[in-house]
Amino acid sequence: MKSKSHTSFPFWKKVLSVVLLTPLALFxxxxxxxxxxxxxxxxxxxxxxxxxxxNSIVLISSDGVQMGSFQDRNRVHTSLEEINPKxxxxxLAIEDIxxxxxxxxxxxxxxxxxxKTIIMGQNAGGGSTLTQQLAKNLYPREGxxxxxxxxxxxxxxxxxxxxxxVFTKDEVLELYLNNxxxxxxxxxxxxxxxxxxxxxxxxxxxxxxxxxxxxxKATTYYNPHRNPERAKSRRNLVLLQMxxxxxxxxxxxxxxxxxxxxxxYDRSAGVQNIAPYYKVQVRRELTGIxxxxxxxxxxGSKLTDSGLIIHTSLDTRLQLAxxxxxxxxxxxxxxxxxxxxxxxxxxxxxxxxxLRVWFQSESYKRLKAEGISDDEIEQILHEPVxxxxxxxxxxKEMEISPYDEIRYYLSFLNAGFYAIHPTSGHxxxxxxxxxxxxxxxxxxxxxxxxxxxxxxxxxxxxxxxxRTPCDYQRNMLxxxxxxxxxxxxxxxxxYGGRYSLQAALAQSVNTVAVQLATETGIEPIRSTARxxxxxxxxxxxxxxxxxxxxxxxxxxxxAYTAFLYEGIPAEPTFITKIYSDQGELIYDAxxxxxxxxxxxxxxxxxLEIKNPFSTYTSNGITKETAATMVAMLxxxxxxxxxxxxxxxxxxKHALGGKTxxxxxxxxxWFIGFTPELVFxxxxxxxxxxxxxxxxxAYASQxxxxxxxxxxxxxxxxxxxxxxxxxxxxxxxxxxxSLECSDTxxxxxxxxIRDFFTGQSSDEPRVIGExxxxxxxxxxxxxxxxRKLGITKDNDN
Numbered sequence: 001m002k003s004k005s006h007t008s009f010p011f012w013k014k015v016l017s018v019v020l021l022t023p024l025a026l027f028x029x030x031x032x033x034x035x036x037x038x039x040x041x042x043x044x045x046x047x048x049x050x051x052x053x054x055n056s057i058v059l060i061s062s063d064g065v066q067m068g069s070f071q072d073r074n075r076v077h078t079s080l081e082e083i084n085p086k087x088x089x090x091x092l093a094i095e096d097i098x099x100x101x102x103x104x105x106x107x108x109x110x111x112x113x114x115x116k117t118i119i120m121g122q123n124a125g126g127g128s129t130l131t132q133q134l135a136k137n138l139y140p141r142e143g144x145x146x147x148x149x150x151x152x153x154x155x156x157x158x159x160x161x162x163x164x165x166v167f168t169k170d171e172v173l174e175l176y177l178n179n180x181x182x183x184x185x186x187x188x189x190x191x192x193x194x195x196x197x198x199x200x201x202x203x204x205x206x207x208x209x210x211x212x213x214x215x216x217k218a219t220t221y222y223n224p225h226r227n228p229e230r231a232k233s234r235r236n237l238v239l240l241q242m243x244x245x246x247x248x249x250x251x252x253x254x255x256x257x258x259x260x261x262x263x264x265y266d267r268s269a270g271v272q273n274i275a276p277y278y279k280v281q282v283r284r285e286l287t288g289i290x291x292x293x294x295x296x297x298x299x300g301s302k303l304t305d306s307g308l309i310i311h312t313s314l315d316t317r318l319q320l321a322x323x324x325x326x327x328x329x330x331x332x333x334x335x336x337x338x339x340x341x342x343x344x345x346x347x348x349x350x351x352x353x354x355l356r357v358w359f360q361s362e363s364y365k366r367l368k369a370e371g372i373s374d375d376e377i378e379q380i381l382h383e384p385v386x387x388x389x390x391x392x393x394x395x396k397e398m399e400i401s402p403y404d405e406i407r408y409y410l411s412f413l414n415a416g417f418y419a420i421h422p423t424s425g426h427x428x429x430x431x432x433x434x435x436x437x438x439x440x441x442x443x444x445x446x447x448x449x450x451x452x453x454x455x456x457x458x459x460x461x462x463x464x465x466x467r468t469p470c471d472y473q474r475n476m477l478x479x480x481x482x483x484x485x486x487x488x489x490x491x492x493x494x495y496g497g498r499y500s501l502q503a504a505l506a507q508s509v510n511t512v513a514v515q516l517a518t519e520t521g522i523e524p525i526r527s528t529a530r531x532x533x534x535x536x537x538x539x540x541x542x543x544x545x546x547x548x549x550x551x552x553x554x555x556x557x558x559a560y561t562a563f564l565y566e567g568i569p570a571e572p573t574f575i576t577k578i579y580s581d582q583g584e585l586i587y588d589a590x591x592x593x594x595x596x597x598x599x600x601x602x603x604x605x606x607l608e609i610k611n612p613f614s615t616y617t618s619n620g621i622t623k624e625t626a627a628t629m630v631a632m633l634x635x636x637x638x639x640x641x642x643x644x645x646x647x648x649x650x651x652k653h654a655l656g657g658k659t660x661x662x663x664x665x666x667x668x669w670f671i672g673f674t675p676e677l678v679f680x681x682x683x684x685x686x687x688x689x690x691x692x693x694x695x696x697a698y699a700s701q702x703x704x705x706x707x708x709x710x711x712x713x714x715x716x717x718x719x720x721x722x723x724x725x726x727x728x729x730x731x732x733x734x735x736x737s738l739e740c741s742d743t744x745x746x747x748x749x750x751x752i753r754d755f756f757t758g759q760s761s762d763e764p765r766v767i768g769e770x771x772x773x774x775x776x777x778x779x780x781x782x783x784x785x786r787k788l789g790i791t792k793d794n795d796n
Contacts, residue, residue, distance in 0.1 A: 065316045067274045078190040080174040083201045090213035093241040096130040104131045104160035134176045135159035183219030198264040210238040225265040232261040277432025285574045307581030313426035321713035322417045322429040329706045331392040347407045416443030419679040422561040425570035447550045452508045453660025453669040454547030461528035462520045463625045469502035470740035473512045482768035483541045502632045503742035506640030517545035531619045532559040533569035557680030566623035628734040649708030653723040659699040668699035670707045675724040681706045
């Protein structure tokens with residue numbers, strides 16, 4: 001019998017081959033998938049080569065101030081030569097001592113991590129080089145655990161190797177130091193130096209350089225402002241590493257370790273992100289302009305890196321005046337509001353609106369994506385954790401649950417401010433909220449009821465229809481039967497007598513406004529609103545007189561420009577000129593047709609955002625009506641609801657405007673103008689629940705002070721031309737007499753009719769449904785009145 005052949009591969013070798021080759025094949029497969037971009041972007045060397053080109057779009061204000069770019073990050077680029085060398089020494093000593101010798105990936109450090117962490121179970125750090133950290137900063141991870149963490153590490157190694165193949169070591173250091181996060185929305189060494197030490201990176205001493213290098217391991221944990229003892233301990237470790245590698249001597253080490261950690265913290269220090277809400281609108285307008293011009297950068301880079309120079313309409317002096325006015329007033333209002341809701345919280349436990357915000361949050365979505373169960377998420381939602389909270393007195397750290405944090409932020413009052421030139425349409429100031437980082441929804445674009453701030457549109461419609469400022473209208477409480485017996489009331493609950501139209505507007509008499517609306521007609525009011533540039537839908541009923549139509553602050557404020565420019569409303573303009581990165585003029589707003597200068601705003605966020613000018617067309621109102629409204633709104637400021645601007649804020653120059661308080665004090669508005677400026681502001685909460693129940697609730701107490709402080713601030717700029725003391729003749733060229741008394745007693749016929757109908761001035765007259773004649777039956781005086789024809793009509 002023949003023996004069996006022994007030439008076949010031994011079984012144990014097959015097993016060993018499978019054990020060894022399967023992981024290798026799997027790694028190669030994952031590597032190829034990673035390289036192809038399946039687990040996140042892996043840029044090529046051509047794209048990476050553009051990283052050192054500071055080609056960010058440059059935004060320049062109308063007064064010549066460089067406003068930064070569209071970058072969301074709070075940073076400023078600094079060359080390596082401008083940074084104190086001690087910063088670089090400290091960074092390399094603690095983060096990547098072999099930086100000068102590896103080519104992007106430190107395989108020796110990776111081997112150390114593998115042996116100590118995987119085999120010995122010790123913490124040996126992450127093993128990432130500075131270049132890998134740079135890759136992570138520039139191309140953020142898409143996962144945070146398990147398999148995705150592995151693929152992200154692999155992707156960063158590939159990108160790091162490519163970065164090192166393109167740039168020198170010094171160039172990599174410069175990129176890193178300009179992009180690394182130091183926490184608190186602070187990016188780059190220059191901003192960190194200003195934030196924590198109120199000086200530039202060139203001025204940092206050894207102590208400060210070591211402190212900032214130490215922060216990078218855990219920016220919150222080692223924050224030198226919030227956690228000085230931890231930061232000091234980490235600083236000392238950095239100094240020990242520097243001494244170990246010969247960067248400082250023993251005497252320097254001893255001196256620095258024994259020194260105190262001296263932080264000069266300034267949350268607002270450094271280069272500021274000027275007008276962040278405004279920049280959003282500039283970016284959207286820019287996209288539309290470039291699309292219409294079929295513009296593409298030669299390098300094929302994205303819009304933010306195209307190197308364009310954008311000249312904008314914004315005036316930083318007006319912008320800062322507006323921001324300061326908003327800050328002063330809102331800080332005071334929030335303090336009062338917090339006391340009001342302290343014992344009467346707005347949002348309770350398991351509040352559906354709080355939960356809705358939670359379900360829409362990135363935190364909730366991330367937890368769901370990570371496979372966390374609903375019960376665990378519910379526990380996370382209500383478990384207090386250390387949190388840094390925004391407040392008007394600076395950031396404060398406290399133990400608070402995510403649920404209570406949402407309630408905290410929803411309980412803030414907010415405000416918007418918008419200013420525009422009445423003829424050019426240049427948007428001069430735009431404050432979209434109290435803080436862009438925490439409240440990104442733009443209050444200038446939020447659609448809300450304007451209340452009595454809409455009344456000038458109504459009065460303009462009435463004048464267009466033939467009424468005059470000295471026409472008298474009865475101040476009569478009326479019940480509108482055709483509109484669910486709606487009975488509009490005056491704020492002071494006083495009725496009787498007659499008001500001239502100009503006095504009724506100045507004193508914001510609701511009963512007169514509603515009667516005027518019913519007599520003028522809804523369609524003429526709609527037509528006038530459209531001609532003034534208002535595109536929002538108006539209600540069918542007489543409530544339109546009291547500003548129940550929802551519209552944005554931008555929309556209504558811009559409509560007021562028609563009063564100052566012979567009835568033609570301005571078209572808001574954000575961008576005046578665009579230059580290419582080569583200095584070539586590619587766009588000039590003054591030479592473009594209307595089609596190339598359109599603002600495109602999508603609907604987004606908690607509040608409905610409208611773009612009333614996306615299809616901008618307007619016939620305007622007559623110049624006579626416009627001039628008449630200027631005169632009437634002057635009276636409103638001089639004698640009416642806007643009078644605190646004169647008495648309290650001592651504004652002496654030419655000025656007109658109108659307040660608006662909405663139902664239940666939900667929002668307060670003020671829209672005003674000088675001969676060459678139209679501005680508006682609105683104060684309100686996240687929704688109708690966030691409002692004052694008592695003082696200060698009226699617009700004259702909430703919104704108007706912002707306008708007053710803004711105007712005061714303008715007077716402090718010596719390089720700004722003073723506001724004119726008089727309106728231009730064309731702006732006041734009304735054909736109507738304004739010389740009449742504000743009020744008159746009821747006419748004798750009114751009094752006789754009241755006698756025979758058995759009514760007093762405080763009882764509502766029924767209007768509609770044939771005036772509900774059945775209601776009048778049974779009263780002898782009413783019957784006699786009808787027989788005599790005294791109560792036949794409903795003359796006001």
